[in-house]
Amino acid sequence: MMKRILSTVAGFVVIGVANAPAQQPASSAPAGNAKAGQALFMKIGCYECHGNEGQGGAAGPRIGRSPMLAFRNFITYIRAPRGEMPPYSAKVIPEKDVADIYAYLASLPPAPAVESIPLLKPDR
Ligand code: HEC
Numbered sequence: 790m791m792k793r794i795l796s797t798v799a800g801f802v803v804i805g806v807a808n809a810p811a812q813q814p815a816s817s818a819p820a821g822n823a824k825a826g827q828a829l830f831m832k833i834g835c836y837e838c839h840g841n842e843g844q845g846g847a848a849g850p851r852i853g854r855s856p857m858l859a860f861r862n863f864i865t866y867i868r869a870p871r872g873e874m875p876p877y878s879a880k881v882i883p884e885k886d887v888a889d890i891y892a893y894l895a896s897l898p899p900a901p902a903v904e905s906i907p908l909l910k911p912d913r
Contacts, residue, residue: 818859818860818888818891818892818895819860819884819885819888820888820892821885821888821889821890821891821892821893822889822892823889823892823893823895823896824893825886825889825893826886826888826889826890826891826892826893826894827893829882829886829889829890829893830843830890830893830894833877833881833882833890835852835890838874839851839852839853840853842897843894843897844900848873849873849874851900852894853894853897853900854894854895854896854897854898854899854900857891857894857895860888860891863887863891864884864887864891867882867887
C-alpha cells in the first residue's frame with residue numbers, strides 16, 4: 790500500500806518535469822539582483838503561496854529553479870495569472886523588480902533528481 794502511494798507520487802513528479810516548458814537561455818532575461826529579489830519575494834508575499842524558496846506550498850506551485858519559466862513568460866504570468874494567483878501590475882512590481890525576483894529564483898539550486906530521493910525511487 791505504502792509502496793503504491795510512493796510510486797504514484799514519483800509518477801506525478803516525473804509527469805511534472807516532462808510537461809515543463811523548455812528552458813530558454815539565461816541571456817533572454819534582463820540582469821537582476823538576486824539578493825534584492827529575495828527581499829522582494831518576502832516583502833511582496835510571493836513566499837506565502839510559493840514557499841520561502843519558491844519550492845511550492847499548499848497555496849501555490851513550485852516556481853523556483855528547474856525548470857524555470859522564460860523571463861517573458863514569467864512576467865506575463867505575474868501581470869495576468871490565469872488561475873488562483875492575484876495579478877501584480879507594473880505599479881505594484883516594476884519590471885526591474887520582477888527581474889530581481891527572477892534572478893533570485895534562478896539562483897536557487899535545482900530540485901534534486903527523483904532518483905536521488907530514496908523514498909521516490911521508482912520500483913525496479
Ligand atoms: C495567493 C497566493 C499566491 C501569491 C501571493 C503568489 N502566487 Fe504565484 N501562483 C499561485 C498559484 C495558485 C499559481 C498556479 C496558477 C494559478 O492558479 O494562477 C501561481 C503561479 C505562478 C507562476 C506560474 C508558474 C508556472 O510554472 O506556470 C508564477 C511565475 C508565479 N506564480 C510567480 C509569483 C510571484 C513572483 C509572486 C509574488 C510577486 C507570486 N507568484 C505570488 C499563487 C500565488
